[in-house]
Amino acid sequence: MYVWRNAEGVLVFSDSPKPNVKSDTIDVSKTPNIIQSVDASIISGDTTKEDLLDVVSIDIVKPLDQDTIRDNTGSLYINGLIKPSFKRGMSVVLKFDDKKVAGPQKSAVFILRDVDRGEHRVQLEVWNDSGKVIAVSKPITVYLHRASVN
Known part of the structure; x- marks a missing residue:
């Protein structure tokens, strides 16, 4: 994953680098995206x-x-x-x-x-x-x- 700041200073995240812009890389494979599940008995x-x-x-x-x-x-x-x-x-x-x-x-x-x-x-x-x-x-x-x- 690549990250850089646009002209307004806002962080931009992308899966490909932007040409002619210095961007940092983020290794997302180290931290998996895990969401805590809800107890199904509450819903049912x-x-x-x-x-x-x-x-x-x-x-x-x-x-x-x-x-x-x-x-x-x-x-x-x-x-x-x-x-x-x-x-x-x-x-x-x-x-x-x-x-x-x-x-x-x-x-x-x-x-x-x-x-x-x-x-x-x-x-x-x-x-x-x-x-x-x-x-x-x-x-x-x-x-x-x-x-x-x-």
Whole structure:
């Protein structure tokens, strides 16, 4: 496989080199294109509602564990990822320093304002439509730096 940048700076991939253009080669035989298959029981409906809930997981994708955020306004943006996907009846709750501070809501994106500087613990929970916790993220620690006037 060949790759080069066109006049606008966009990467172009091709199976043949472009004449009079310096291109790099990529050996694609080393990394096969493999796609994870889906459990057929989910598609066919052979599983119960409880079985589907058992496979739900949530992770905090932003910020990362041990990240240092520098924001003088004290704003903190938290983004979660639910797997396999967000389903009807699910909601997400944000726990900040081991206290519920936001949610339940239908999105895994949270914005906190005027957060105090220092070390904070963040965790997300997925609730079903009955309010039962069905998934909990691994807690992360973040550090917020705000300028102080001394």
